[in-house]
Amino acid sequence: EVQLLESGGGLVQPGGSLRLSxxxxxxxxxNYAMSWVRQAPGKGLxxxxxxxxxxxxxxxxxxxxxxxxxxxxxxxxxxxLQMNSLRAEDTxxxxxxxxxxxxRRPFDYWGQGTLVTVSS
Amino acid sequence: xxxxxQPPSVSVAxxxxxxxxCGGNNIGSKSVHWYQQQPGQAPVLVVYDDSDxxxxxxxxxxxxxxxxTATLTISxxxxxxxxxxxxxxxxxxxxxxxxxxxTKVTVL
Numbered sequence: 001e002v003q004l005l006e007s008g009g010g011l012v013q014p015g016g017s018l019r020l021s022x023x024x025x026x027x028x029x030x031n032y033a034m035s036w037v038r039q040a041p042g043k044g045l046x047x048x049x050x051x052x053x054x055x056x057x058x059x060x061x062x063x064x065x066x067x068x069x070x071x072x073x074x075x076x077x078x079x080x081l082q083m084n085s086l087r088a089e090d091t092x093x094x095x096x097x098x099x100x101x102x103x104r105r106p107f108d109y110w111g112q113g114t115l116v117t118v119s120s
Numbered sequence: 121x122x123x124x125x126q127p128p129s130v131s132v133a134x135x136x137x138x139x140x141x142c143g144g145n146n147i148g149s150k151s152v153h154w155y156q157q158q159p160g161q162a163p164v165l166v167v168y169d170d171s172d173x174x175x176x177x178x179x180x181x182x183x184x185x186x187x188x189t190a191t192l193t194i195s196x197x198x199x200x201x202x203x204x205x206x207x208x209x210x211x212x213x214x215x216x217x218x219x220x221x222x223t224k225v226t227v228l
Binding site for chain 1 (some may be wrong): 163165
């Protein structure tokens with residue numbers, strides 16, 4: 001059974017940093033692209049970033065490029081999102097989502113999310 | 121940047137058909153995926169590649185895509201179908217995933 005478990009969310013001040021983790025199980029993690037998707041309170045889904053399972057290619061939404069870094073440790077079956085220079089508008093539930101071997105494909109499994117609150 | 125536009129809300133009586141549109145420039149040339157999100161839950165993939173269904177998704181969920189509009193159709197709507205629905209594409213010109221604005225389906 002595929003499972004994705006996010007952690008690392010919490011309250012952080014504007015300008016601060018946070019690292020999210022997503023522990024994966026139930027599939028061969030290294031073979032699959034993984035994404036982060038966020039949802040601000042009462043708002044829609046916003047894609048944040050994706051990392052390839054094959055060559056480690058990464059892509060970012062314009063709203064986070066230069067501030068967030070996606071990475072993965074295939075030996076630990078874990079996906080990460082390093083978030084720096086956080087802003088109030090980054091407040092959201094952050095979901096990790098499993099893709100397929102290729103980037104650009106849909107997300108067939110999602111975690112339950114971790115809440116990030118940016119506030120002074 | 122590529123924009124996907126959905127109606128904010130759709131209301132449907134039980135047993136009837138709900139149609140949710142997703143508008144985008146020449147969206148017919150892209151593969152469209154649809155997600156259902158129940159309140160307080162993570163999204164679930166219900167249709168991918170315009171019209172295919174993942175295992176476990178009822179045949180009542182179907183999709184189509186042509187021209188500038190993709191459509192998710194829910195036949196014989198049940199109370200449990202009330203949720204938010206989002207379309208999604210990969211925009212190869214920007215190497216970004218794009219989600220639609222979302223549609224809240226209310227079962228009357």
